[in-house]
Amino acid sequence: MALIITDECINCDVCEPECPNGAIYQGDEIYEIDPDLCTECVGHYETSQCVEVCPVDCIPHDPDHVESQEELMAKYERITAESA
Structure with missing residues (x-):
């Protein structure tokens, strides 16, 4: 989920x-x-880094973009392959 x-x-x-x-x-x-x-941050870190640093707690999951851990990992692999 984004x-x-x-x-x-x-x-x-x-x-x-x-x-x-x-x-x-x-x-x-x-x-x-x-x-x-x-x-x-799947593929990079254990937790979402933006959520960790946000001082006002305004970064929830986006209900319009539901994704499994597997889908997030596949997206990570696609993004890193494109940038290589």
Whole structure:
């Protein structure tokens, strides 16, 4: 399941550099997450790094992008293969 940043985001800039896939970017109002690049850090870390550093707890799972651990790992493998 990809993650999403809610409108509670305070634009503190701490999540974007933590994303190993480059899925987080500055949107019009708040930071946003590209669900095609978000693997919840599967393949990189044990926990989602953006969630770990977020001071306002505004990065829940995105109910519109439900994925299993296997699907997240497959996405990680695709992303890393494309960047190689």
